[in-house]
Amino acid sequence: MTRITARRKIIRVKLGESSVMRDDVLAVEEPLEMRVNGRSLAVTMRTPGHDFDLAAGFLVSEGIITTGEHFFTARYCAGATAEGVNTYNVLDVTLAPGVAAPDPSLERSFLTTSSCGLCGKASIDAVRTKSAFSVDEDPLVVDAGLLSTFPDKLREAQAVFEKTGGLHAAALFDGTTGEMLVAREDVGRHNAVDKVIGWAVKENLLPLxxxxxxxxxxxxxELAQKAMMAGIPVLAAVSAPSSLAAEFATEVGMTLVGFMRGSSMVLYAGDKRIAQDALQPVD
Incomplete structure (x- = not known):
């Protein structure tokens, strides 16, 4: 049985008042070794849960698979304690017959942390991955008023964040109807995105x-690249983008929106996809 939260005794300190000892709830962070056809590919720090989605999304992000048919089977293996209890921290994916195994150059030479999914790349050249899909010609136009509702919908779906305050989240929305298709949480923002994409892989929805x-x-x-690898035309964030994310979005024809707060947002790339009548100006 995997745990996504853990309880811990803490001391809450407030200046001018007596300290209080109480129980607190923390988000669990554990390593997951991902193997492909029995060969170790990467280790990532993640919140347990939806690990098969995580692995499938990771393989899409790395350009190894592009459809659910490529993801043949997955099973937990090894990772047992001295008492013989499975830790569920080692996952082996079997690719479908005919699907090429990962190039050895993709193997991560060290741990992928919960804050950085690219840290284990062997070279700078390996950071950019070629996608099987193009987002440049996606005809989607999103109403800004509809888009502005997505952060609250995402927040409402963050059940573990509500308890711990310590998890990132990602959700996939239908850009026309505003329907939330799936939401996932994780200590790593890149893992949360991989879990979302992995769900779509298993549902045979790529390109998105x-x-x-x-x-x-x-x-x-990294998140912009993951979106591009799955064929997602619009990436929206509660906070700021990096300069490289904005440059990359412009390069591939993706729409990038940041600082989504209430009725305001900032468009960094691909503004053609946002119907702007409902936008409030941002200083």
């Missing part, structure tokens, strides 16, 4: 044309 990826964090280059 006409969708919006909403994230609770800043929009990094």
């Amino acid at each position: 044309t006409g969708t919006v990826l909403m994230v609770s964090s800043r929009a990094s280059f």
Whole structure:
């Protein structure tokens, strides 16, 4: 049985008042070793849960698979304690017959942390990954008023964040109807996105044309690249994007929206996809 939260004794201090000892709830962070066809590919720090989605999304992000048919089977293996209890921290994915195994150059030479999914890349050249899908010609146009509702919808879906205050989240929305298709949480923002994309892989929905990826964090280059690899035309974030994320979005024809607060937002790339009548000016 995997745990996504853990209880811990803490001391709450407030100046001028007596300290209080109480129980607190923390988000669990544990390593997951991902193997492909029995060969170790990467280790990431993640919040347990939806691990098969995480692995499938990771393989899309790395350009290894592009459809659910490529993801043949997945099973937990090894990772047992001395008492023989499975830790569920080692996952082996079997690719479908005919699907090429990952190039050895993709193997991460060290741990992928919960804050950085690119940290284990062997070279700078390996950071940019070629996608099987193009987002440039996606005809989606999103009403700004509809888009402005996505952060609150995402927040409402963050059940574990409500208890711990310590998780990132990502959700996939239909850009026309505003329907939330799936939401996932994780200590790593890149893991949350991989879990969302992995769900779509298993549902055979790639490429994710006409969708919006909403994230609770800043929009990094890595998240923009993951969206592009899944064919997502719009990436929206509660916080700021990085300069490289904005440059990358412009380069590939993706729409990038940041600082989504109430009725205001900032468009950094691909403003053609946002119907701006409902936008409030941002200083």
